[in-house]
Amino acid sequence: MPTTRLGQNQYGKAECRVVKIVRDGATHHIKDLNVSVALSGEMEEVHYSGSNANVLPTDTTKNTVYAFAKEHGIASAEEFAALLARHFVSSQEQIHRARIRVEEYGWDRIGGPGHSFVRTGQETRLAQVAYDGERYEVLAGLKDLTVLNSTDSEFWGFAKDKYTTLAETHDRILATDVSARWRYGWTGSGDAPDWDATYARAKGDMLQAFAETYSLSLQQTMFRMGTRVIEQGPEIDEIRFSLPNNHHFLVDMEPFGLGNEADAPDGPVYFAADRPYGLIEATILRDGAQQLIPLDVTLL
Numbered sequence: 050m051p052t053t054r055l056g057q058n059q060y061g062k063a064e065c066r067v068v069k070i071v072r073d074g075a076t077h078h079i080k081d082l083n084v085s086v087a088l089s090g091e092m093e094e095v096h097y098s099g100s101n102a103n104v105l106p107t108d109t110t111k112n113t114v115y116a117f118a119k120e121h122g123i124a125s126a127e128e129f130a131a132l133l134a135r136h137f138v139s140s141q142e143q144i145h146r147a148r149i150r151v152e153e154y155g156w157d158r159i160g161g162p163g164h165s166f167v168r169t170g171q172e173t174r175l176a177q178v179a180y181d182g183e184r185y186e187v188l189a190g191l192k193d194l195t196v197l198n199s200t201d202s203e204f205w206g207f208a209k210d211k212y213t214t215l216a217e218t219h220d221r222i223l224a225t226d227v228s229a230r231w232r233y234g235w236t237g238s239g240d241a242p243d244w245d246a247t248y249a250r251a252k253g254d255m256l257q258a259f260a261e262t263y264s265l266s267l268q269q270t271m272f273r274m275g276t277r278v279i280e281q282g283p284e285i286d287e288i289r290f291s292l293p294n295n296h297h298f299l300v301d302m303e304p305f306g307l308g309n310e311a312d313a314p315d316g317p318v319y320f321a322a323d324r325p326y327g328l329i330e331a332t333i334l335r336d337g338a339q340q341l342i343p344l345d346v347t348l349l
């Protein structure tokens with residue numbers, strides 16, 4: 050009598066680093082991706098008896114990533130991921146679901162059109178497409194978008210108990226590394242959104258809301274950022290943030306006989322703390338939309 054059974058499982062090649070150059074005369078274009086494939090379906094036998102009959106090798110999934118970059122090009126992270134996901138499900142009967150994750154690293158041009166690039170110092174773009182033979186689920190997002198407001202941030206009026214030592218503040222630095230994942234309403238029917246334009250729009254909305262919000266808490270700022278992304282276009286129904294509160298503490302200058310007020314005319318000096326950090330997380334939804342983005346968003 051068996052005492053165990055197989056639960057959720059998936060397999061594939063993780064972190065296929067693929068760089069595609071498109072040559073347009075002397076002007077080259079670069080796409081730099083890290084692609085991870087995860088397949089699932091009728092995989093009981095390989096776990097129970099070791100029969101590999103249903104197992105398309107992870108090596109093959111890696112080869113497919115590179116071959117597709119050659120054969121189809123990389124129009125966008127989302128489109129490339131959707132092509133791959135559909136390929137695995139539609140070409141292998143035993144594979145019922147494919148999930149493709151993409152990290153995209155940005156490159157800026159050095160000195161105008163040509164073949165020289167410098168890695169962007171800003172965020173990493175993320176995309177994840179899952180396909181089950183009928184519907185696509187497209188998540189996209191970004192991580193490591195570091196932002197800072199040097200004022201227009203307060204934090205006061207909070208709950209207190211006998212362990213509370215935090216002083217209320219009416220003028221502080223608000224800084225975070227934005228990590229966001231959003232879900233597209235598109236599931237395969239009708240025209241797909243313009244992935245690149247929507248990404249740029251969503252990033253711009255987040256930055257603008259961060260800059261424009263007079264903040265009483267990072268939670269409030271985060272909600273405004275998500276609301277702006279959802280309200281400014283129809284493509285995105287749900288967005289999830291994970292925001293570390295990158296604390297900046299006013300240095301105590303009293304031992305040196307110096308003041309250090311936030312609004313002093315000669316400017317304050319802060320200690321940028323590394324850890325621990327507050328971690329503020331939430332999902333913001335269009336009215337009527339379902340919450341479907343996994344809570345453990347940092348896994349994506």
Ligand SMILES: O=c1[nH]c(=O)c2[nH]c(=O)[nH]c2[nH]1
Pocket residue numbers: 204215265266267268294327
């Ligand atoms: O914006 C903030 N939200 C908090 O929940 C919190 N908690 C804390 O100690 N500082 C802050 N700041």
